[in-house]
Amino acid sequence: VVLGIILCGFILSFFVPSTTARVACLVPIVTGMVRAFGLPLKSAFGAMLLITVAQVDSVWNVGIKTAAAQNMVAVGFIQELTGHDISWLDWFVAAAPFAALMSVVLYVVVTRLFKGSLEDISGGDDAVRRELAKLGPMSAAEWKLTVVSLVLLFMWVTEKKLHPFDTTTTTVCAIALLMLPSMGVMDWKSVVNRINWGTLLVFGVGISLGSTLLSTHAAQWLAEGIGSSFGLADQTTFVVVAVLALFLIIIHLGFASAAALSSALIPIIIALVNGLDAPNVNVLGITMILQYVISFGFILPVNAPQNLIAYSTGAFDVKTFAFTGIILTIAAYLLILLMSATYWSWMGLV
16 A cells, blocks of 8 residues: 555656645545545554655655746756756656655655554455445546646656747646636636635745845855855865755755745855856756755655645654654665765766
8 A cells, every 4th residue: 555655646746746736636545545444544554654645745856847846946046047957857867766766765664664553454455446436437527637637748758858848838738728618627717716826925935035035146145155154165066965965954844845945045055056166066966956855845744735734634643754754854865965976976967
């Protein structure tokens, strides 16, 4: 079951560009499965599954460019400041191995931590079959949504490779297509009431903050201060990645939104990396790697909206989530260092 949830989180990350939406899709399904097995949500089995739901989506925020808003914020700033755009496929080739390895780590961590307290489950296969039968066959609207989603994924993957259209353009076109009256998938009246306008406002304010940091040269001033405080100006790029990654992990404990963190810090990071004395510094590559770290919302439920959705079910307490998250964060940080010294170095990112 845990492997199935990890696989679902992985697949949904390709199609749903919102971590909160993906977790909101999976949480009702998982809670229904726990109850179908005859167990209360506040059980070891329920806690294991719902923690997995939240954490696997955070993991694949790193692996897929379109999986999270903070990635698109970072890509926008990188393009504005360096003149380089990161295609969907370039991001995936660089980041997907990290997310795949972290998925393995997640599976090992949650299954080992809860192994001794798991309840006996009988009749699980029959329960799943009954729930699946209740769903019935896919409707015409669901088939249309599937086809449009697959075409959109193809357009994302092949951007800058087979066609000149960027991620934003193809996404807007796909949404417009789904809202056509003849499609019968969704309409404006049903959609407008489900849009989280507060989230859009937060993103707008965050991006405005980042733009202000750039236009007033405050980003460069802060970068110089951080660089001198940590003594990074004359360090190797590997040391820079190691120190800044640890700094971002710590500072993320005080942020509830990775998008806001990206908006505030990516301009500063780019200015800081630009000011390094090390030869052949790849500003784009180092910024990408540090953006991966910004997605590490593993430790506290308040570190990411998806964590709060899973936490709101009452299946686990803060202590259990934090214990799991600390182990995952340590593993992720070590993996960042390992891949910076090997895979990403071979790619020329570090």
